Amino acid sequence: MRIGELCAKAGVPRDTVRYYERQGLLEQASQPNGSNNYKVYSAVDLQRLKMIKHAKMLGFTLSEIAEVLAVWVDSQFSVEQKKASLQRKLVQIEEKERALAELRVGIINALNKVGQPCDDAF
Known part of the structure; x- marks a missing residue:
C-alpha cells in the first residue's frame, strides 16, 4: 500500500x-x-x-517505544534478553496503571467537592 x-x-x-x-x-x-x-x-x-x-x-515517549521495537526486531538479542526487556516494560506499565488509578481517585474526589465550600484544613 x-x-x-x-x-x-x-x-x-x-x-x-x-x-x-x-x-x-x-x-x-x-x-x-x-x-x-x-x-x-x-x-x-x-x-x-x-x-x-x-x-x-x-x-509512552517515542524513545520508550523505540526501545521496545529495537529489542523486538534486533536479532542480536537472545530470546531471554527480549523477554527480560519486555518484562521490564511490563513492570513500567503496571506502575503507570497504579499511578493513573491514584490520579483517578483524586480527580473523582475533587469532582465530588466542586461547588462545596473549601473546609480542608492544612
Whole structure:
C-alpha cells in the first residue's frame, strides 16, 4: 500500500510516517519501481504504526517505544534478553496503571467537592 492508504488506515498524517521513518521507528519503505518516488508499505508497517500510535496515546515517549521495537526486531538479542526487556516494560506499565488509578481517585474526589465550600484544613 502507498503512504496515503497507510495513513488512512492508521489514522495518522503523512508527516508522522515520514518522521517515524527518519527516527527508525518504521523501516524505510521499499520503492519497487525506481522510476518514481512511490514507496510501498506492508501490513507489518501498518501494525507497527498502530502500535506506536496506541503507545503514544497511553503516554509512552517515542524513545520508550523505540526501545521496545529495537529489542523486538534486533536479532542480536537472545530470546531471554527480549523477554527480560519486555518484562521490564511490563513492570513500567503496571506502575503507570497504579499511578493513573491514584490520579483517578483524586480527580473523582475533587469532582465530588466542586461547588462545596473549601473546609480542608492544612
